[in-house]
Each structure stands twice: as C-alpha cells, then as structure tokens.
Amino acid sequence: DGGITQSPKYLFRKEGQNVTLSCEQNLNHDAMYWYRQDPGQGLRLIYYSQIVNDFQKGDIAEGYSVSREKKESFPLTVTSAQKNPTAFYLCASSIERQTRTGELFFGEGSRLTVL
C-alpha cells in the first residue's frame, strides 16, 4: 500500500546527543514536510522540501537539519542545539510542489523524549 512510513515510533535521547528520524514515502510525491507537535498545540513547520536536493526552513528550523537526496526520503536530524526537543514529530508529503492546492498525507509520527 502507498503511504508514508516514519521510524522509529518512539525514541529516547540523552541530552547532548543528535538523533535522526526517518521518513520514507512511496506515493511519488514531490514535496515533503516535517512538523513538530507539542501537547495541546497545533503543528509547527520545521523544514520542507519541494524537490530533490532542495529544502527550505520553516517556522522553527533552529536546532534541526534535513537532507533530500532521494525523492522518497526526507530524514530529520534533531541536534544537540535544539533546546527543547521532546515532542511528537510528523512527516508529511503532498503531490504538488505548491501546497496552495494540495492536501497533505501524514505518517504516524515519531515521539522523541529527551531523558
């Protein structure tokens, strides 16, 4: 079945460690996104990529990094510079580069907890 796969579902990190969250899609979508969700909050955009080898900062990019070497993959690294990384991370994709018209398809999320 086509969809978006995020892994791991749960991740624990010690302070000072970098961690990488995986996001893979087989929908043949051009655009991919990373959002962060905190309890009782909406989604905030971290990074987005409209095409391979290109990505843009979202509203809260500090302390995060991404790469887009393949159309199917958009991994997110949470670095030690991110001051409050404990959150629920959601990856999404859209068929069109311009989300002005497109709906987003989401993965099931990765919950990161810093110990």
Add this chain to the structure above:
Amino acid sequence: SQQGEEDPQALSIQEGENATMNCSYKTSINNLQWYRQNSGRGLVHLILIRSNEREKHSGRLRVTLDTSKKSSSLLITASRAADTASYFCATAGGSNYKLTFGKGTLLTVNP
C-alpha cells in the same frame, strides 16, 4: 505563526448529536483544509474548500467558508463514538508553499 484558530478548544457531545467546530483566520487564503487526528496518530485529511467555494459536503461532513468573515465551520452530523478525535483547520494562502495549522478542537463523542 499560526493563522487558523479553532473554537471551541474542546467539545463533548452524545452519540447521535451534531458537532460543530469553527475556524477563524487572519489573512487571505487560497484554500482551507480540515484534518482529523486520533490520539497519538498522524493527521488524516478530511476535506478541502477553495476560496471561491462557500460550502462543501463529504459524507457526514459539511464545511462552510465565509471569506468576508475569514471563518470556516466543520459540521459532523449524527456523531459516532469513533468520531472522537482532534480536528484541525489549516490554511494555505499567498505565495508561500506551506499550510498553517490551528491548535485544534478536541471532540469527545460519548456512547
């Protein structure tokens, strides 16, 4: 910055009743979308309404859009316990290429 803002923050109803959630936004939009999120899961797209549309239906869902008031409403008719979830509105507008989400309405449907 978050543009969409849902109201109420939480809503509790009995099975069979209708549920109405509202979304207000601040700047002009190209379209407005509603998403559903079950606890601890990813978001699922429900419906998209374009700025030149006033009402849209999908099954038990009815969405209205009033661009003059910069507001939208989502009506779920004949609610079921399985409709229990958080509902988010998201707006797409201007020349940017991203959706902006509100904080959501937590709907609880009691059996």
